[in-house]
Amino acid sequence: MKKLIAVMVIGCQLLLTTGCWGIKEIQAQTYGSALGIDYKEGEFILYFQALNFADIAKQEGAAVLQQKSSVVIGEGKGESIEEAYTELEQNSALPLYIGHINSFILGENVIKKKMKDFIEYVGKEPLLRYNSWVFVTKEDIKKVFDSDSFFNLPNLFTIIHRPETVINENYFISPLKFSELVSKFYQPVGSILIPSTVINEHHYSENGKEKKIPTLNGGYVLSKQKYKGFVSKQDLIGLKWVKNKATVMFFSLNKQKVSVEIMNPKTNIIVLEQEKKPLYELEVRANGILKQNINNLDMEKIEKKVEIKVKEDILKTLETGEKINTDLFNISEKAYRYHVNKWDNKIINSFDKTSINNIKVNIHIEHSENYKR
Helix, strand or coil: CHHHHHHHHHHHHHHHHCCCCCCCCHHHCEEEEEEEEEEECCEEEEEEEEECHHHHHHHHCCCCCCCCCCEEEEEEEECCHHHHHHHHHHCCCCCEECCCCCEEEEEHHHHHHCHHHHHHHHHHCCCCCCCCEEEEECCCHHHHHCCCCCCCCCHHHCCCCCHHHHCCCCCCCCCCEHHHHHHHHCCCCCCEEEEEEEEECCCCEECCEECCEEEEEEEEEEECCEEEEEEECHHHCCHHHHCCCCCEEEEEEHHHCEEEEEEEEEEEEEEECCCCCCEEEEEEEEEEEEEEECCCCCHHHHHHHHHHHHHHHHHHHHHHHHHCCCCCCCCCHHHHHHCCCCCCHHHHCCCCHHHEEEEEEEEEEEEECCCCC
8 A cells, every 4th residue: 555655646646757858048049039140152151140038128117227238149051040059050159049049140142142041941940030131231240240239128128139129210221131032032013122231320429429320221123033233212302102002201301491291102003005015003092290391381382292203212222123134113013913814924024114104192291290399
């Protein structure tokens, strides 16, 4: 009887302890927050960014960080991305975990030569998530990973990790998720714009020291699995009127000392089917609020000037796309998706500035705001 009781006690203890074996403590792993991938001299270079979770917990608990949050940056090399990651694992002080990666930073050589390798690597790795953000940089990726936020907050609180939070209504370069990249990469029509991030040291300082803030300066363009070129933010200005994503835009006519807040611009793309190749009409509509009118210009005159400027912005981006033989607005997607039996892909891809038959812009300024005294 005593033996039976002893066996039962030991059995209960085993049942209570099973399920805990093999569990790793949080502090026993290095949790990656971003991966950087570059390609130089025939080798892939993989950068691994890990943040101190204790610093993040302090921030969420409303504690004030007295010094800059620590960041660990690893670097591995190999003939493949997998080899580079293996080198990182073999030389790490703690096991690496990539299940929390939410951002990929690519070097210029990757987007020019090795995009398929990148896409296949992420697609095959079960822990990497399709909702992670994708950026390209011409900077040293290490510098991007070690860039600043405000008030000693970790790098997690920057545009490379939280673009939807940082990018407000005045941005017109949309952040890109890996899932969107994959869905368009093999598409036979249209283009992909991957945001370009650089370090800005000129606009903010803290305690007399310049802050190194990652920001956007344009985008790298892919079309039909090929690299087409870099386009600056200034040349992409027409996107804000056609993307249907911006909610508020501040618009100034400097010489006339007029400032207008443009709200919810909406664009309708009309495909003209009667032609041998697709022609398009763009209809842009938006409402506005007059913020400044020092010279008391007539409202109708202001609306007309704004409409002219919107059209100029669109034409500028169309011309930029024509230089790199790319439809930056993805206007031709309308013919590809809804008129597939009318034209083949070769004809649809012949899109250029002359494919735009007409651009109609209608801006209605509803009222002006009273100035605060």
